Amino acid sequence: MKYLSEYRDPEVARALIGRIRQAATREWTLMEVCGGQTHTIVRQGLDELLEGAVEMIHGPGCPVCVTPLEQIDKALILAARPGVIFTSFGDMLRVPGSDCDLQQVRARGGNVRVVYSPLDALALARRNPDKEVVFFAVGFETTAPANAMAVWRAAELGVTNFSVLVSHVTVPPAITAIMEAPDNRVQGFLAAGHVCAVMGWTEYEPIAARYEVPIVVTGFEPTDILEGMLMAVRQLEQGRHEVENQYVRSVRREGTVPARARVEAVFELANRKWRGIGEIPMSGLRLREEFAAFDAERKFGLGDIAVDEPAECHAGEVLTGHLKPPRCPAFGTLCTPEHPLGALMVSAEGACAAYYHNARHRPGAEVAAS
Amino acid sequence: MCLGIPGRIVAMRDDAGMQTGMVDFGGVRRDVCLEYVAGDVAVGDYVVVHVGFAITKVDEAEAQRTFDVLREMSRLDELEWMAEVADRAESVRAPSSAPGGAP
Numbered sequence: 418m419k420y421l422s423e424y425r426d427p428e429v430a431r432a433l434i435g436r437i438r439q440a441a442t443r444e445w446t447l448m449e450v451c452g453g454q455t456h457t458i459v460r461q462g463l464d465e466l467l468e469g470a471v472e473m474i475h476g477p478g479c480p481v482c483v484t485p486l487e488q489i490d491k492a493l494i495l496a497a498r499p500g501v502i503f504t505s506f507g508d509m510l511r512v513p514g515s516d517c518d519l520q521q522v523r524a525r526g527g528n529v530r531v532v533y534s535p536l537d538a539l540a541l542a543r544r545n546p547d548k549e550v551v552f553f554a555v556g557f558e559t560t561a562p563a564n565a566m567a568v569w570r571a572a573e574l575g576v577t578n579f580s581v582l583v584s585h586v587t588v589p590p591a592i593t594a595i596m597e598a599p600d601n602r603v604q605g606f607l608a609a610g611h612v613c614a615v616m617g618w619t620e621y622e623p624i625a626a627r628y629e630v631p632i633v634v635t636g637f638e639p640t641d642i643l644e645g646m647l648m649a650v651r652q653l654e655q656g657r658h659e660v661e662n663q664y665v666r667s668v669r670r671e672g673t674v675p676a677r678a679r680v681e682a683v684f685e686l687a688n689r690k691w692r693g694i695g696e697i698p699m700s701g702l703r704l705r706e707e708f709a710a711f712d713a714e715r716k717f718g719l720g721d722i723a724v725d726e727p728a729e730c731h732a733g734e735v736l737t738g739h740l741k742p743p744r745c746p747a748f749g750t751l752c753t754p755e756h757p758l759g760a761l762m763v764s765a766e767g768a769c770a771a772y773y774h775n776a777r778h779r780p781g782a783e784v785a786a787s
Numbered sequence: 788m789c790l791g792i793p794g795r796i797v798a799m800r801d802d803a804g805m806q807t808g809m810v811d812f813g814g815v816r817r818d819v820c821l822e823y824v825a826g827d828v829a830v831g832d833y834v835v836v837h838v839g840f841a842i843t844k845v846d847e848a849e850a851q852r853t854f855d856v857l858r859e860m861s862r863l864d865e866l867e868w869m870a871e872v873a874d875r876a877e878s879v880r881a882p883s884s885a886p887g888g889a890p
Contacts, residue, residue, distance in 0.1 A: 420850060426858075428861045432863075432864040453791075534820070536820060537839070560838050566822065566840065611835060611843075614842050640857060666849045667793075667845055673823050673824065673842055675825075765790070
């Protein structure tokens with residue numbers, strides 16, 4: 418087993434599509450939370466193959482997309498600062514801030530470097546004691562253990578020229594916010610398999626019970642996603658609303674306990690703003706007081722800053738499932754991956770980029786199909 | 788950044804107090820922090836890696852089982868389909884037995 422190609426078997430996929438069509442007596446509306454799943458669905462055209470049985474609404478699970486503009490602008494300020502080496506995951510570089518992006522700051526002489534792991538940023542700080550190294554700690558529960566470890570190690574090793582600009586968000590409050598929205602259409606969720614690999618699924622059990630909504634922990638390969646959809650559809654048809662686990666090979670109910678413990682040791686829950694959506698109570702993480710020395714916002718005295726989103730960008734409606742990317746008036750014209758208006762067109766996990774790169778960007782195509 | 792990739796651990800070592808491993812991703816090898824799964828893995832195991840960190844071990848027996856179930860399902864569908872085709876062929880050969888077939 419290689420744990421990839423096996424789950425791309427077209428025969429198995431075809432059989433699953435048949436099972437879903439058989440099971441569905443009507444069209445059900447599901448949301449895949451994670452942007453990685455959105456890409457698989459759009460690339461393989463799973464949504465088109467299941468028309469009439471399942472409608473997929475693409476969720477807000479793209480960290481690049483939901484990082485608030487304020488944090489992007491703070492990153493730009495820090496990156497332009499003399500004596501700072503600003504480090505980030507590569508996919509944040511082209512996210513538009515109020516008036517430019519990190520790549521442009523770098524072109525103007527800012528010391529911006531892409532790292533694969535936050536530990537690489539910490540190593541850079543140790544090699545450059547005369548510089549301040551700042552790491553852009555963004556992401557969901559999947560990157561939180563890595564970012565927590567970098568801060569923990571910095572404290573352990575006594576590294577004082579390392580800090581993090583935190584913009585961490587968590588999935589369960591977003592699911593709650595979607596279910597609470599008065600115009601919500603989502604009837605079942607495919608929960609993000611890797612978020613649950615870290616956190617387990619106990620947090621989702623009260624949500625499934627309270628909103629009577631099926632939640633299926635789902636993997637990322639085509640047959641994983643189809644099996645997750647089948648499990649959700651069967652629950653809906655039978656009037657059940659439970660948390661089920663499709664991604665059994667990688668997810669345990671309690672998650673990865675040492676990773677959760679380290680995240681809890683370094684971070685605490687906090688209110689967070691989501692780009693395009695707004696503030697969701699207790700939906701993010703911030704550094705605990707004992708790690709305040711590693712908080713870049715405090716270290717460099719970045720207060721609140723005013724921001725300005727372009728009015729033409731409808732990212733918020735896309736993120737909440739009210740607008741499919743090709744129906745956005747700016748899609749493929751004013752807004753392209755080369756000249757993005759919003760983050761959803763930049764990120765590998767953004768819904769707009771998923772449609773654009775899979776040639777589903779002819780403005781008439783989606784309209785004609787629906 | 789959010790894309791986790793499964794890879795196979797080919798070597799493990801202690802790197803200044805941190806469990807680290809060389810992980811093979813279909814031919815590409817990288818250093819990966821194994822600190823969060825250290826008690827659970829050995830050389831040869833598969834782990835899911837996110838931004839340089841193994842976040843979970845892939846359970847090989849469970850993976851095989853799920854895969855076998857799915858393959859069995861698609862094989863059954865194929866048998867069903869073959870049976871359906873055979874039925875149709877049968878009804879073509881004996882048109883008088885088909886409902887409404889007789890004049």
